Amino acid sequence: MERRQYTLMLCLVTMMLILLIEVQAAKTTTEPPAAEPQSATFHMYGATQGSLQPQECAPRCTARCSATAYKKPCMFFCQKCCAKCLCVPPGTYGNKQFCPCYNNWKTKRGGPKCP
Template sequence: MASFLLVAITLLHLVDAGPPMLEEHSESNGSSLVQTMNCGEACKVRCSKSWKPKMCKRACGTCCARCNCVPPGTSVYTRGMCPCYATMTTHGGRLKCP
């Protein structure tokens, strides 16, 4: 029963998050398109319920720039959707990304 509740809550957060925020950038010759995250918007959503929003957005922005991924929504349970983001640590060994 507890696992069902956890799955239901996770799905609720995913539905609430909406689609990923991607931007397309073309190279100078226009031959290929590379999709990159709109880190500002993605981190704004990710940090919207943080008790320290400025610090959260700064850390999230760094993580997004390195990983080109931000988990949807505000829940810690969605971290696994961006493995790079979920495993990045500080020099002290603590998780870096909010």
């Protein structure tokens, strides 16, 4: 083997070894899962059925009804639903799947009772 071929082969083998070491190190070094931010955990608190105390309904309903033009009826029905279900879905609209009781309570006409 010529000197140039030998040097090229040596470089190739060295690079393969470095790559193998890096791959092995990546497999063995696992970082623990990142902790969920506290704000996201707090955001979901109260969004599942039965997870609120009755006194927590007013602030949750205030947030839920903050984007509507019909605040008074929204607050009335939201607080009524929260008192029964002890949950208020997150956000100002939708997300009712988090609280089946809140989602499934209907008016006499069959429409949604809870905002």
